[in-house]
Amino acid sequence: MTLRFIRPETVREAMEVLHEHKDNSKIVAGATDVMVQRRSEKPVEEKPLLLVDITGISELSYVNFQNGIVRIGAMITHRDIARSAVIHDVAPFFADACLSVGSPQIRTRGTIGGNIVNASPAADSLPPLTALSARLRLISRRGSRDVALCDFFKGPYKTIIEPDEILKEVYFRAPEPSSRCAFLKLGRRESLAIARLSVAALIDVDDSGKISKAAIAPGACLPMPARIAPAEEALVGKIPDEEVVNSASQEVGEEMVRVSGVRWSTEYKKPVACALTKRAIWKALGVDVD
Numbered sequence: 231m232t233l234r235f236i237r238p239e240t241v242r243e244a245m246e247v248l249h250e251h252k253d254n255s256k257i258v259a260g261a262t263d264v265m266v267q268r269r270s271e272k273p274v275e276e277k278p279l280l281l282v283d284i285t286g287i288s289e290l291s292y293v294n295f296q297n298g299i300v301r302i303g304a305m306i307t308h309r310d311i312a313r314s315a316v317i318h319d320v321a322p323f324f325a326d327a328c329l330s331v332g333s334p335q336i337r338t339r340g341t342i343g344g345n346i347v348n349a350s351p352a353a354d355s356l357p358p359l360t361a362l363s364a365r366l367r368l369i370s371r372r373g374s375r376d377v378a379l380c381d382f383f384k385g386p387y388k389t390i391i392e393p394d395e396i397l398k399e400v401y402f403r404a405p406e407p408s409s410r411c412a413f414l415k416l417g418r419r420e421s422l423a424i425a426r427l428s429v430a431a432l433i434d435v436d437d438s439g440k441i442s443k444a445a446i447a448p449g450a451c452l453p454m455p456a457r458i459a460p461a462e463e464a465l466v467g468k469i470p471d472e473e474v475v476n477s478a479s480q481e482v483g484e485e486m487v488r489v490s491g492v493r494w495s496t497e498y499k500k501p502v503a504c505a506l507t508k509r510a511i512w513k514a515l516g517v518d519v520d
């Protein structure tokens with residue numbers, strides 16, 4: 231199939247192109263996933279005819295913080311997020327997650343929009359965004375719609391985005407200034423490693439020392455991003471101690487097996503999911519454990 235390439239400079243232009251070519255076009259942002267997929271011997275999709283390069287659309291590059299809402303344009307790169315003063319201030323675990331992506335080269339090319347739309351279960355931005363209850367704005371010539379991040383995914387590498395739609399931005403309400411957070415990732419190497427497991431924890435402790443809010447979102451162990459309600463319920467209303475944190479962490483391992491079933495890797499992955507969650511919760515609470 232012949233490949234054609236177009237580089238719109240405005241969102242409106244991109245929407246027109248995608249509308250006209252919705253049956254045979256594909257958006258390209260940093261291309262760090264698209265190129266790998268296209269080179270693979272077993273492509274995950276049919277080869278597209280028209281590549282729509284959106285890197286020239288400056289309207290999609292912004293980080294705004296207004297009225298308590300953080301909005302991040304889809305073309306913002308992992309490097310931008312890792313260096314953003316706003317993100318460091320309101321959600322430092324999200325900055326940590328983006329800093330853990332690939333290598334400096336990948337972080338400089340790879341965008342938050344591409345990481346979300348690619349929908350890899352191991353994508354590093356997804357656990358913190360899930361813990362933050364982030365939402366997405368999708369736009370097309372037909373209009374715009376907002377969806378919760380968790381409702382965006384249909385399965386590994388599958389989303390509800392329509393061929394004529396562009397992910398414009400991801401947004402979330404800034405957590406309470408008193409909240410604490412942590413992101414931990416386990417890979418095969420220290421750098422350039424896709425997550426074997428990751429965990430994002432966002433926790434609020436009230437004046438009496440009890441946990442008043444908790445969001446626990448693991449990565450690379452479920453087909454789609456999700457918060458683990460039983461783990462959160464095991465924390466809320468309790469003063470965090472070893473028993474409370476252990477039982478919450480256990481729930482993450484249990485949920486992984488409930489959703490994904492017992493696999494060859496479960497013997498290793500289940501205890502590691504529990505241990506990583508335990509560390510993430512303690513780290514969020516300001517305690518470093520081995």
Ligand SMILES: Cc1cc2nc3c(=O)[nH]c(=O)nc-3n(C[C@H](O)[C@H](O)[C@H](O)COP(=O)(O)OP(=O)(O)OC[C@H]3O[C@@H](n4cnc5c(N)ncnc54)[C@H](O)[C@@H]3O)c2cc1C
Nearest residue numbers: 259260261262263264332340341343344345347353354397
């Ligand atoms: C060597 C290497 C190491 C990596 N390491 C990691 C890692 O550690 N952690 C991690 O999470 N990922 C990693 N990745 C994956 C990749 O870099 C990220 O997923 C990156 O964020 C993808 O962004 P992109 O801009 O390159 O997306 P692209 O490759 O351009 O696009 C990815 C998908 O998203 C779609 N898309 C992109 N932007 C939009 C938009 N605005 N609207 C609609 N659709 C859109 C594209 O059509 C495509 O389907 C790695 C990749 C490589 C090659």
